[in-house]
Amino acid sequence: MAKHHVTATVNGDAVEFLCEPQETLLDCLRDQLGLTGTKEGCSTGDCGACSVTVNGRLVCSCLMLGVEANGKSIGTIEGVAKGEELHPLQRKFLEHAALQCGICTPGFLVAAKALLEKHPDPSETEVRYWLAGNLCRCTGYDKIIRAVMDAATEMRGA
């Protein structure tokens, strides 16, 4: 079966890759583009470890075909820090010890960043609902929520 030629933007950089029609965007990011920060958890859209943004919209990259990314702008965990400078969410995750094994962390960071870009001043309830599709089996979530709330405060300059 012929491979599809996909051109897209990933974290602001133009990329192109060849993919099989049934390959997911997650597979393409990891295997074709070498962007292994996006993690595979359940591969059925339940855990959120593979969260990325597509044209600014938060999605599970395991629930999208790579070929569907043609012409789209993708945001992954690799685009969250600016070079060596961590994003406030990343710093706050470290300060609050909001990660243990780390497999869920890229997904949480991408999802939380998408939330704060949309709602800079969310309530704790809004954060919890927004992140309900990101599962973490280590932290018990409280540290993650505190880190996101703290990062939101800092980012608002409050």
Place this chain on the structure above:
Amino acid sequence: MRYEAPTSFDQAVALLTREPGEARVLAGGTDLLVQMRTDIVDPILVVDIKGIAETRQITEEGGGFRVGAAVTGAELKEHGKLKSVWPGVVEAANLIGSTQVQGRATMGGNLCNGSPAADSVPALIAAGAKATIVGPKGRRDVPVEDVMLAPRKLSLAKGEIIASFLLPPKSGKTADAYLRFIPRTEMDIAVVGCGVCLTLDAKGVCTAARVSLGAVAPRPLLVAPAAAAIIGTTLDDAAMKKLDAAAQAACQPIDDKRGTKEYRIKVAGVLARRTAQIALERARKN
């Protein structure tokens, strides 16, 4: 597997009609990709309909709304006017899955996935929505309650695609609501779902109603006796009791891990009352 992304319905219908093997329509993919991943389906052809403009638009039409079959839950939520006119439909669609799933999941997919527990379907049925179907013989409008026949079985012929949903104009004090019962707060599949749409006259008497139940039968139901129980009433306690009984009587549920038959029947009655109460309060404000 072959992937095609046509930009017109003519192309999409031709692709689906010509394919002798298993062909699937791709909208948001939140069900289809999982089913492909778990080998429940193994399509030879996948036709992505998101390149066809009508499937991705929300437009006002004939005093109501036309909502493309591939409009996502997140987009429905962000459409202020649609949400204010048909809050039950939008809330039902927004109950499906996580934020990530909302970024992709569509009402067209929710209906065509053919689950009796699909959240948006009872809300669309209660609202009196029609599905606009395109196929080899042209376009036809079908009441949403007539699209699904049984689990995973639809009344669509080969080559037919749901293009959009038509939500009718609302007259006077009309409002809709949808509730589902799940044993947790988020991210679950309905034990029972209920959509209600009702119209009040100036005196607060219900002049028209539609009640729909999900997850209590092989397909989402339009329950005429439940509507009859509240039409002509102010939805007082006696009417609510009749509504409860009529909703329970319509149920033909199965036992499964989410609930027993008896439990689902009981919950259907309670949920019908609660949903009608929300629709009532909204209608009074319209």
